[in-house]
């Protein structure tokens with residue numbers, strides 16, 4: 001509701017949501033002023049702002065809400081272009097968005113496998129878990145192969161693609177660490193990314 005949060009931006013997030021972590025990192029990188037409001041997606045205030053009942057949701061200065069995390073990231077770049085987390089070149093920008101889609105989809109698959117695993121044992125479908133874990137395995141393989149030894153995912157600068165990679169590897173490490181066992185290079189990359197204060201500050205607490 002416009003006017004409700006006048007005075008600044010408000011980010012609805014949780015401590016474990018990888019999508020919320022991604023936009024939280026962007027807000028910190030750009031040193032933007034915002035209130036962090038920790039809630040579940042099912043919280044009535046979140047549902048009022050986002051009918052999809054998901055976090056992150058960002059309430060803008062005019063009181064209107066934005067979602068999902070990819071849209072929020074692009075909004076923040078438009079709002080505060082420096083320091084940039086997207087390259088200026090349009091094709092390089094598409095490449096950043098591809099990395100983001102890959103990492104977001106990877107996290108979706110981790111979440112869906114986790115939710116299936118939380119159902120009562122007799123109602124769990126191992127095939128469903130294997131289906132989602134297959135997506136995670138293939139995505140992690142692609143991330144590792146595609147990155148190789150390069151310092152950054154796109155071009156020669158830190159971008160939202162690297163933020164998305166940190167978010168995804170950090171989330172697999174939290175929820176399904178066995179899937180990272182074949183990928184020590186990704187864990188090393190995550191440790192390097194965690195040297196950035198914005199990434200360390202937003203790390204989920206241990207499971």
Ligand SMILES: N[C@@H](CCC(=O)N[C@@H](CS)C(=O)NCC(=O)O)C(=O)O
Pocket residue numbers: 016017018019040041042052053054055056067068069070104
């Ligand atoms: N595509 C969305 C995904 C957001 C999402 O799945 N958020 C989860 C938390 S990690 C959530 O709020 N789930 C609650 C629900 O789906 O009911 C984004 O990028 O923002």
